[in-house]
Amino acid sequence: MRLISLILLFLLSGTVSAQKVEWYTTTQTSPWVKQKVKPERTTTGAEIVLDPAQRLQLITGIGGCFNEMGWDALNALSAEDREAVLQAIFGKDGACFDYCRLPMGANDFAMSFYSSADVAGDFNLVNFNIDRDRYILIPYIKAARQINPDLRIWASPWCPPPWMKTNNHYASAVRPSGEKDVNGLLPHEAIAEFSTGFRMEEGYLKTYADYFARFIKAYEAEGLPLECIHVQNEPCSNQVFPSCKWRTEDLTFFLGHYLGPTFERENIKTDIYFGTINTSNPDYVRTALRDEQAAKYIKGVGFQWDGKKAIPTIHREYPNLNLMQTETECGNGANSWDYAEYTWNLMKHYFSNGINSYHYWNMILPTPGISPWGWNQNSMVSIDKKQQTVKYNPEFYLMKHLGHFVQTGAYRLETPSDKNMLAFVNPDGTITAIVANVTDNEETMCVKVREQRVTLTLPPHSFHTVSWKL
Known part of the structure; x- marks a missing residue:
């Protein structure tokens, strides 16, 4: 028995x-x-x-970026089909995205150039507003939060209000001679290669710090608190789309002497990250982390694109520093299986080198996914606005393999x-x-x-x- x-x-x-x-x-x-x-x-x-x-590093979230062109594409669908796409990305049976990015003003997949303070010389930000976001980005975010109430958001500017830049323009570069003009910037207005595009003057620095504070408070008033902000998207590149290059000494100075103290004075709890860094040179980050005044405000560092080459060094030298992968490389719009495998290699590289959160770029784009400045990019989901059809691309499933099973609060484990x-x-x-x-x-x-x-x-x-x- x-x-x-x-x-x-x-x-x-x-x-x-x-x-x-x-x-x-x-x-x-x-x-x-x-x-x-x-x-x-x-x-x-x-x-x-x-x-x-x-156990290795703590995982603080998986997500993507809310962009205007994504919401515009979603609104070409019926309410039922729109809900299905959002469920696929944010729902408990889908990719379970719970930590997503928000642009502060225009980025390269906004419908057009804009900021929250477009009146030149408005140093007191009398005309500051997020009215445009209330019609596009905020409904997008709130639709996602209807599905996942635990969704958290973070933000970064691609560009300051243009009157705060040395060339008074959203863009920083022009297309090579013979290529189509996409931004109206004249060749002599392009930002010089090794200079800072921001006006490093007292009034502009102070007002820009106030601009961040106003933006955070405005989103809080909408019921959308920001968990962290990154000071500048890709500060190491001049681009034909909204952008602003910063010498690391200047970005560090702004963060340590203006942005951080403004957050202290205004009692803002949103964390400040030194990101999103897109250079392979670790000295760009070291400069900020070694600066006593700036370092006390820096809660983490974000990396994307060429930043992937610097992250192993920074993680080794600062093993307890919070790190974010802030943007998956975007491809050329083919949405191919080969590129999904390339994205997998990036994912493995970033996690193996200590990142705490991982973020896709365009979650949703129309077909084709061409930006206003002419780059056809990949997305997790493609929507044919004329046919009102939806296609889930290979990278959607790769991100679902990650997000559906890896919860916020997880720890990475050692693997061969x-x-x-x-x-x-x-x-x-x-x-x-x-x-x-x-x-x-x-x-x-x-x-x-x-x-x-x-x-x-x-x-x-x-x-x-x-x-x-x-």
């Missing part, structure tokens, strides 16, 4: 184990397919062991550096492994969590998430 009882207990425990492991697969032809899982109780070969006690995988332990104890096969051949991977061993057969060019509910 005792032997029979033990056999029954073993069989029942195997059944329970099978119910506790989920496995979803995405290939080029079959996205987001739930697979059958058969946990194994014995070890038959080499395996990867995930230890939930060996030679394996195409990331792993996390969630606040509820769930263990998640995200795995990619980017080769032309089928691969096999054995993963063990405590006493549950799962053998994964990975088709060529596929993404996978396996989740253990312990």
